[in-house]
Amino acid sequence: MGGSFITHPEVIQGISELLEIPVMFQGRYEDDKLVAAVPTWGNYIAGSKGALKKLGKRGLIDVGNPEVILPMSPNIRIVLPYKSDFISYEHQPQIINLKNKGKALCLAKGFHAEGFSKKFKYNHRREIRLFQDEGGEFRSVNSVSADQLCELYLDLFEKRWGFSAKGATLMHKLLEKLYNFLTGTILYIADEPIAIQLVYQVETMKHFSVEYVNGGVNPSYKNYSPGSILSFSNIQQAQALADSKSKPLRYSFGLADNDYKLRWCNKVPVFLT
Template identity: 45%
Template sequence: MLSHLRAWRERGWTPIDAAEYADAWQRFGGSVATHPQVVERLAGLAGIAVRYLGWFTDGGLQAAMPTWGRHLALSKDVLKQHDKRGLFDLGNAEIILPMAATAQAPVRHRARYLSSLNATQVLGLREQPEGLALAREPEQYSKKFRYNQRREQRLLEEAGGLVRPMLELSAAEQAVIYADLFQRRWGFEATGKAHLAEVFSLMRDFMTGSLIYLNDQPVAIQVLYRVEAPQWVSLEYINGGVDPQNREFSPGSVLSFINTQTAWTEARALDKPLRYSFGRADREYKDRWCNRVPVYQV
C-alpha cells in the first residue's frame, strides 16, 4: 500500500541524488528552506533521510524537490511524527522550489507557504487563506516612518545603545541571549530551546543581521537566515526577542529597521531583488514593515 501511494505521489518524478539537487538549486534558485545545505544539515540533525526527486523534460532536469515521505523535507508535521517536535525553528518559511522558468510539473507532496514564484510552474496549487509578509522596499515607507525610525535609533544610541553583528557572537552565546530575550518578550520558551546552540552552529553560514545592547546588556535580537540564489536573495526572519523593560527606546523596532535596511543595501549591491520574509502575515506589526503577498499549498 505504501509503495503504491508513493508511486502515485512521485508519478513523473525521478529519484536523484543530493549533488543533482544542489546543482538544480544553484541553476534555478530557491529559498532558505530549500537550500541544499540547510536541508542536509537540519535533516541530519533530525536523523530523517531526505529523498530527492527531479522532473526531467527531454532528458534535462527542469525541477527538483527534497522530500520526507509524503511531505517536503523539513516539514513540522514530519518532525511531530518522529517525536521531534520543535527540534528546530524555520518559522513559516517561504518555500521556493528550484524549477526552470518554463517548467511545469505536478507536486503531490504536502507543502504550505509555496512561493508565488512557483505559482505558474507547480500544477495543483491552492492559494492559502493567509498570505506571506514580505518586507517593503525602503522607498515604500513614508518619509515620516523613516524619520521616526532614524530618530528612535539615534535616541537609543545616545542612551548607550550599541548595534553588534550576530556573527560576532558564538552559537552558544547567541542561543543564551535569544532564549532569554524570547522568554522575556513572549512569556514562554523559544521553539527548540534545548537545541538552539547546535542549530545556530549548523546554520551559522546562513545567519545574518545584528542585535542591540543597552548598557552592555542585550535588549533585542532577531534570528535571520539568508541565502543567495542566482536571480534573487532569500532572507527569513524566523523570530526574535526583546527586553520589554526597555520599551521606551523601541529596540525591537530599531533592530527591524537596521536589519531590513542593511539587507536591502546588500541585495541592491548584488543587483538582485530581495525576498525578506517575516513569515505568515498574521500580526499587525508585520503590516508596518511588509506587503502581504499570496502563497500556496498542496
C-alpha cells in the same frame, strides 16, 4: 543554491541531520536537462510543517513559517507529487496542483520607491539616533559564537514573552548547523545585550531569501523601541546586500497573523499541495 531559505541544500541538509530525517534530492529532467529540483522527506517537501508533524518532530526546532521556493526552470509546467505548505505564489504558473487555502505571508516592503514611506524611514532613523545618543550599539550576530548566541536569544526571548522559546532544547545545535546563514544585529547598552532577532538569509540564483523567525527583548529597555530599531536595521542591511548583487529581496516576517506586521510588510498569498 536552492530557491529560498528552507530549500537551500545546506540548510535542509543541516536540519535533516539534526532531526535524523533522511533527505533526498529529486530532479525533473527534460531532454537530459535538469529543469526542477526538490528536497524531500518521504512524500513531503523537506522542511514542511506537515512533514514534521507526520514524523513526530513538530516543535523540536523553530525556523518560522518559511516561504517555499523551488529551483525551477521558468517555463516548466508540472504536477508536484509531494505535499507542502507555504509554497510561494511565484510558482503559480509552474505548479499545476497548487491549492489556495487563504493563507498569506508578510514580505517586507523594503527601501525602494514602492516600499517604506519617507515619513516611516525618518521616524525609524530618528529612533536609531536617539538610541545611539544614549550609548546604544549595534553588533553583528556573528560577533558571538553559536553557543553564546543561543544563550542570549533564549534569555531575551523568555524576558520578552514569559515562556521558553520553541525548540529551546535543540536551539544550540540548530544555530551551530545554520550559523553561516544567520544575519542581522544585536542591540547593546553599556555592553549589556538588550534585543535580538533570529534572522536567516541565503542567496539564491534569483534573489535574497530572508526569514525573520522571532525575537527577544529586555522589557526594561522598551522605551528605546528596540524591536522596531532591529527590524528597520536588519531590513536595511539585507536590502543593501541584495542591491549590491542586483537581486530582489524577499524578507519574510512569516505568516500574516499579526496586525503589527502590516506596518512593515505586504501580504502575499501562499499555497499548498
